[in-house]
Every structure is written in C-alpha cells, then in structure tokens.
Amino acid sequence: MLDDLRHSTPSAYSYPLLIKNLLHAPLSQAASQEIVYRGEQRFTYAMLRERICRLANGLCHLGMRNGSTIAVMDWDSHRYLECYFAVPMMGAVLQTVNVRLSQDEIAYTINHAGAEILLVHTDFLPVVEAIKDKLETVCKFVLISDEGSNAGGHAVPFSCEYESMLAVSAPTCDFPDFDENTRATTFYTTGTTGLPKGVWFSHRQLVLHTITLMAALSSPQSGQRFHRGDVYMPLTPMFHVHAWGVPYVATALGVKQVYPGRYVPDRVLKLVRDEGVTFSHCVSTVLHMLLVCPEAKNVDLSKWKIVIGGAALPHGLARAALDRGIDVFTGYGMSETCPLLTLSQLRPGSESLDIDEQVRLRCKTGFPVPLVDLRLVNESMENVAHDGKGYGEIVVRAPWLTEGYLKDPIASARLWEGGYLHTQDIANVDATGNVQITDRIKDVIKSGGEWVSSLEIESIISRHPGVAEVAVIGMKDERWGERPVALVVIKPDAQSPVTEDHIRQHVLMFSEKGQISKYAVPQVVKFVNALEKTSVGKMNKKRMREQFG
Structure with a gap:
C-alpha cells in the first residue's frame, strides 16, 4: 500500500x-x-x-x-x-x-x-x-x-x-x-x-527536545514547573549536554536568565537572593554543597525549584532540601539522550500525601515525558512486566536521541543494538508507568543469588541524621559472591558520633521491615573525607572500586 x-x-x-x-x-x-x-x-x-x-x-x-x-x-x-x-x-x-x-x-x-x-x-x-x-x-x-x-x-x-x-x-x-x-x-x-x-545532535533534535522539555516542565497542576514567571539559573555546566537543554527552553520562553560563571557556593546563593532565582538544575553533589554552605542559612530558598539529575537523588538530601522549602525533584537522561527521558513530577492529589511518601515519589526516576518510547527488557530484548518487581534494562526511542558516536561505528552499533538506544541502566516500572532505576549494569551487586541495589542502600543510609554523603559499591565475597561496602562522609556538625555499627543497624532496621533484602546490609562501612566524583559531579564508582573493592 x-x-x-x-x-x-x-x-x-x-x-x-x-x-x-x-x-x-x-x-x-x-x-x-x-x-x-x-x-x-x-x-x-x-x-x-x-x-x-x-x-x-x-x-x-x-x-x-x-x-x-x-x-x-x-x-x-x-x-x-x-x-x-x-x-x-x-x-x-x-x-x-x-x-x-x-x-x-x-x-x-x-x-x-x-x-x-x-x-x-x-x-x-x-x-x-x-x-x-x-x-x-x-x-x-x-x-x-x-x-x-x-x-x-x-x-x-x-x-x-x-x-x-x-x-x-x-x-x-x-x-x-x-x-x-x-x-x-x-x-x-x-x-x-x-x-x-x-x-x-542535529538542529531538528535540539528543537524537538526543547519543545518537549518545555511542555513537560509546564504540565504539572502545581509545583515542579518551569514557566514564564520564573527566573532561571543553570547549575549544570553548559559544556555538559547543553546544560540539559534548559537554556534553549529559557530563551524560547523569554524568561530572565542568570549565569553564575564558576560555581562558587556563596556567590551562587547570593545570586539566588539578589536576582530572585526560582528555577535551576544540578547533580545532587552540587545541591549538597549549597545546602551546607554557611551562606545558605541567610537566604530564603522557599521559591526555588531544582531538578536533580546525573545520579539518584538520595532521600536524605531530598528531605533536607524540602525542609528548606526547595521544590526538588528528579530528572533522568544521559549524554546520548540530549538528555531528557523522564521527570518525577507529582501527580494531582499528591499534596495530601505524607512527607515520607512525597520524598519517595520525588526521588523516583519518574514518568517518561511525551514522545519517549521507554521499554524495560531482559537480555533477549523481551519486555519485563511493569509490576514494580521485575528488573530489566531501560531501552528507549525518542526523536532527539543521538544517532551514534562521532567517528565510532562499532560503539554506535552497540548503543543501538536491536533498534533501541541502550541506557545500561537497570530499573523497574510500576503499574502507573513510574520508573525506578536501581543501578547501572556495571554497578549492580549480586549477593546471595539476589540483585542488590546500591542506589537503594545509598538512599537508606542518606537518611541517617549524621550522614552527609554516601556511596555503595560491591566487594567480592567467597561465600556470597559480592557484599555491599558503604563509603560514608559524616556531617561536620553531626550531633553525636557515628560508628560502623550505627550505619549497619540503621540499614538492618529497614531490612527487618521487609523494605530491603538482608543481603543489602553492608558488612563493611568505611568513613572517608570525600567521595570520588567524575568531571561532571557524578559518583565515580569505578575509582572507588579500585580503591576499596
């Protein structure tokens, strides 16, 4: 025909x-x-x-x-x-x-x-x-x-x-x-x-990404929105995925834009105060850096909306941001996807939920935005059930995904094997379509025959009142295959001493409630002054495994 x-x-x-x-x-x-x-x-x-x-x-x-x-x-x-x-x-x-x-x-x-x-x-x-x-x-x-x-x-x-x-x-x-x-x-x-x-990326891809990001960010009934009344300031480097494409959106909307130069915490917070900044985006480590900056105590942050991407948003950090009035939520994508794929915006009626449930929803990977065809597949590219329990790799199609790596046809073919872009992210999807990434394929921990999510353990440990930052990696174990190792940065103003056993008991409490596997309780906890990060502020778990694994 x-x-x-x-x-x-x-x-x-x-x-x-x-x-x-x-x-x-x-x-x-x-x-x-x-x-x-x-x-x-x-x-x-x-x-x-x-x-x-x-x-x-x-x-x-x-x-x-x-x-x-x-x-x-x-x-x-x-x-x-x-x-x-x-x-x-x-x-x-x-x-x-x-x-x-x-x-x-x-x-x-x-x-x-x-x-x-x-x-x-x-x-x-x-x-x-x-x-x-x-x-x-x-x-x-x-x-x-x-x-x-x-x-x-x-x-x-x-x-x-x-x-x-x-x-x-x-x-x-x-x-x-x-x-x-x-x-x-x-x-x-x-x-x-x-x-x-x-x-x-081509002109067509960037324009379509801009239009979709604009529509997705303006769609919520209230909260987690970006609109013409906002004042925009990027806190994701402009060299990285076009600052997540948001400068194109801000320009198309004609909003006031504020560019901070180098990220100096007290200067960033001064700009938030003096210029009336209401919308930003960054990785979780930048948000943490700003919240612990002494200048933050003197700035009203209650009108600030921040999208967190690049890595999981820990529950503890989300709660700390919400306590300061920041409307924080997750966005997901990767360099190869321009980057937008999902946003964790709250659905109508969510304002009646208790704070713990709101935190949980804001920290999820979120719902695919319009035009994104997101599948969860096993190693044979067969669909995994959207029941919140089955795990698989996220593969995607959208009109703005890169069509290949520059001058690298072999890596490009791997990226697009089977006609879908492979993210290398392991996730589950619930019956409502809400996505939750549990690990990168290379970071997943297999202990006692079970997959253990390093991101889920990190989120639990981040809720401990004395913890500033945490990363969880796998360590080889003769009996269990792998066991999780927690690398923890303690808050400088922690009210009481934090020990290895405190961290283990904290995770064990969630395990006993059935919220996480018993294999997720870290047998090794190491306290460090700082966590290794990549050039764009993500956790560098490869380097951590080399140091501690």
Missing part, C-alpha cells in the same frame, strides 16, 4: 526545525527581558540577538564556514548562551569542551572533533598553553576575559579577544535556512573507562 503523501502548494514555506527559530517568540514578546552574568553585567534579549549576530560575523571573519567546528572553553556565561545560538545558526558545529577532563583528554576531544577555532577563558590558559602544540586542527584562538584584558602577551597566539571581536563586527546577520538534520553540537561523554566518546 502506497503512502498518501501530501501535495504542497508550490509557494508554501516548508518550515525547518532550526535553532534560529527558537528566537522568534522571545524577541517579539520579551525583547527587554534581562540576561545577567554574575550580577555584574546585564543584557536584554534585544542585545542578545545583536551579540549573536556580531559573534557569527566575527567568527566568519576568522574563517568559520558551513560545517566548521568551533570549540569553547568557558564557565557558565552569557557568552556560552551566545555560542549556543550563533555557531549552529551559521551552519557550523559547536563543540562544548569539558574543561574538567585531563589535559590529554581535552586535547584528544578537540582533535577528534576537528575544531578549527577555539574560544578560551583566561582561567583555562594554563591548560591550552600546555596542549597547544598537540592541537592538530585548531587554526585560530580567541581569548575570553572577564577583566577585559587584550589578546596580546600570551604564549597562545590569540587572534583577538571576544568582546573586542564583537565590537568591530556587524550587528546584523542574515542566517540562512538549511537542512534541519545538519549537525549543530558535539560534546564528549565522561565515562570512567576508555577515551571520551563524541556525542552529536
């Missing part, structure tokens, strides 16, 4: 899903809205459009052309937002460089992406000076300076300084139409094994 294809009017405009089209609504409806950098510089959306044009023209003068890759090394700033738009809008590719990788890894990612122009903040000059002779494709360097220093007098041969380049470039630009499937961005995964992998 032949498809009944449409027959378009010859003069009809076939509207491409290009990043430039996200600017139409804010420029017509919110041209005077503010974009703030560190509380020190203020711009309007009208100025944003002009600066996007100046940046595009300046980069073209340096040699940027259709298909070029432009790499950026900067903190969270208005400049990064300008790059999010200007570079892809010219048909070029934006590479957001993970500045927390090692020097060799940074050089590798820039070379692998084929970047031709590199924009560098002064804070990262030592890194670029160390690797400049290893950069194989970069032809031009642009200095980014908060202090307004010029491009001369450096070991790196800068062509110009960012603001000076914009000042001499034309304030208008005719951004062309092109195929919406054109690659717009590239960044690199931060896995704990092997070299970083290049993940890329």
Whole structure:
C-alpha cells in the first residue's frame, strides 16, 4: 500500500526545525527581558540577538564556514548562551569542551572533533598553553576575559579577544535556512573507562527536545514547573549536554536568565537572593554543597525549584532540601539522550500525601515525558512486566536521541543494538508507568543469588541524621559472591558520633521491615573525607572500586 503523501502548494514555506527559530517568540514578546552574568553585567534579549549576530560575523571573519567546528572553553556565561545560538545558526558545529577532563583528554576531544577555532577563558590558559602544540586542527584562538584584558602577551597566539571581536563586527546577520538534520553540537561523554566518546545532535533534535522539555516542565497542576514567571539559573555546566537543554527552553520562553560563571557556593546563593532565582538544575553533589554552605542559612530558598539529575537523588538530601522549602525533584537522561527521558513530577492529589511518601515519589526516576518510547527488557530484548518487581534494562526511542558516536561505528552499533538506544541502566516500572532505576549494569551487586541495589542502600543510609554523603559499591565475597561496602562522609556538625555499627543497624532496621533484602546490609562501612566524583559531579564508582573493592 502506497503512502498518501501530501501535495504542497508550490509557494508554501516548508518550515525547518532550526535553532534560529527558537528566537522568534522571545524577541517579539520579551525583547527587554534581562540576561545577567554574575550580577555584574546585564543584557536584554534585544542585545542578545545583536551579540549573536556580531559573534557569527566575527567568527566568519576568522574563517568559520558551513560545517566548521568551533570549540569553547568557558564557565557558565552569557557568552556560552551566545555560542549556543550563533555557531549552529551559521551552519557550523559547536563543540562544548569539558574543561574538567585531563589535559590529554581535552586535547584528544578537540582533535577528534576537528575544531578549527577555539574560544578560551583566561582561567583555562594554563591548560591550552600546555596542549597547544598537540592541537592538530585548531587554526585560530580567541581569548575570553572577564577583566577585559587584550589578546596580546600570551604564549597562545590569540587572534583577538571576544568582546573586542564583537565590537568591530556587524550587528546584523542574515542566517540562512538549511537542512534541519545538519549537525549543530558535539560534546564528549565522561565515562570512567576508555577515551571520551563524541556525542552529536542535529538542529531538528535540539528543537524537538526543547519543545518537549518545555511542555513537560509546564504540565504539572502545581509545583515542579518551569514557566514564564520564573527566573532561571543553570547549575549544570553548559559544556555538559547543553546544560540539559534548559537554556534553549529559557530563551524560547523569554524568561530572565542568570549565569553564575564558576560555581562558587556563596556567590551562587547570593545570586539566588539578589536576582530572585526560582528555577535551576544540578547533580545532587552540587545541591549538597549549597545546602551546607554557611551562606545558605541567610537566604530564603522557599521559591526555588531544582531538578536533580546525573545520579539518584538520595532521600536524605531530598528531605533536607524540602525542609528548606526547595521544590526538588528528579530528572533522568544521559549524554546520548540530549538528555531528557523522564521527570518525577507529582501527580494531582499528591499534596495530601505524607512527607515520607512525597520524598519517595520525588526521588523516583519518574514518568517518561511525551514522545519517549521507554521499554524495560531482559537480555533477549523481551519486555519485563511493569509490576514494580521485575528488573530489566531501560531501552528507549525518542526523536532527539543521538544517532551514534562521532567517528565510532562499532560503539554506535552497540548503543543501538536491536533498534533501541541502550541506557545500561537497570530499573523497574510500576503499574502507573513510574520508573525506578536501581543501578547501572556495571554497578549492580549480586549477593546471595539476589540483585542488590546500591542506589537503594545509598538512599537508606542518606537518611541517617549524621550522614552527609554516601556511596555503595560491591566487594567480592567467597561465600556470597559480592557484599555491599558503604563509603560514608559524616556531617561536620553531626550531633553525636557515628560508628560502623550505627550505619549497619540503621540499614538492618529497614531490612527487618521487609523494605530491603538482608543481603543489602553492608558488612563493611568505611568513613572517608570525600567521595570520588567524575568531571561532571557524578559518583565515580569505578575509582572507588579500585580503591576499596
């Protein structure tokens, strides 16, 4: 049977899903809205459009052309937002460089992406000076300076300084139409094994992700929402999955945006207070860092909504945030998924639930957002029952998932084996469709013939009043196969001493209630000053296993 294809009017405009089209609504409806950098510089959306044009023209003068890759090394700033738009809008590719990788890894990612122009903040000059002779494709360097220093007098041969380049470039630009499937961005995964992998997204994928994220965040009856009355500040690095795509949403909505630069806890909290920030997103370790900062005691946090992603939200941390009035909830995704897949927004009527049940629901992985086809499968790709008991791997389809790793067809084929993107996350799904990740495939603990969830043990231990942070890993055991090991950071202001036996008895209490297997009670508890983390703030369990396993 032949498809009944449409027959378009010859003069009809076939509207491409290009990043430039996200600017139409804010420029017509919110041209005077503010974009703030560190509380020190203020711009309007009208100025944003002009600066996007100046940046595009300046980069073209340096040699940027259709298909070029432009790499950026900067903190969270208005400049990064300008790059999010200007570079892809010219048909070029934006590479957001993970500045927390090692020097060799940074050089590798820039070379692998084929970047031709590199924009560098002064804070990262030592890194670029160390690797400049290893950069194989970069032809031009642009200095980014908060202090307004010029491009001369450096070991790196800068062509110009960012603001000076914009000042001499034309304030208008005719951004062309092109195929919406054109690659717009590239960044690199931060896995704990092997070299970083290049993940890329097209204009079409980013626009569809933006529209869906906008719809999903605005859908709750109350709470856990992002709307035009909010003030937005990212606390997920802009080099990592486009700061989870939320800057595109914030811009499309025309809301006030606040960019903090480097994450300095007291400055972040000062911006929350002075700029009236109401919506952010971060990993749980950043939220913990902010809550224990002395400045937090002097700031009203009751209007702040925060999405936690990158790793599980521990119940103890969620309760601490709620006690301060923060509307905290979980979002789930990964680098390869752009990243949004699920959100743990409360359903209507949930406000009548007791606080413990609300915490439990906010800490779940959540419900798939519109257009996400999420399956739970066994090793044969057969569906696992959605009964809250069966475990399987999450595999997904959605119109914004990366279609492969850059220049890596073998890893790309593994990622998409069977026609679904494999997340490597083990989960269960209940009858309502609510997802709960229990572990990464590589982190699951098999003890006494049972799968033991390290995330569930972590969540229980996090509820102990003396615990600041916790990570659970598996340790080989001749009798049981593996046993859980708890690595615990004690709160500096803990009211009473915390011992290994206190932690074991705390978990045992939940086991005796039937809430967790007896094999989940850690026989080994180690107290540490800090937990190993990856470059984006996730728990680095591979490194922990090397140290303690």
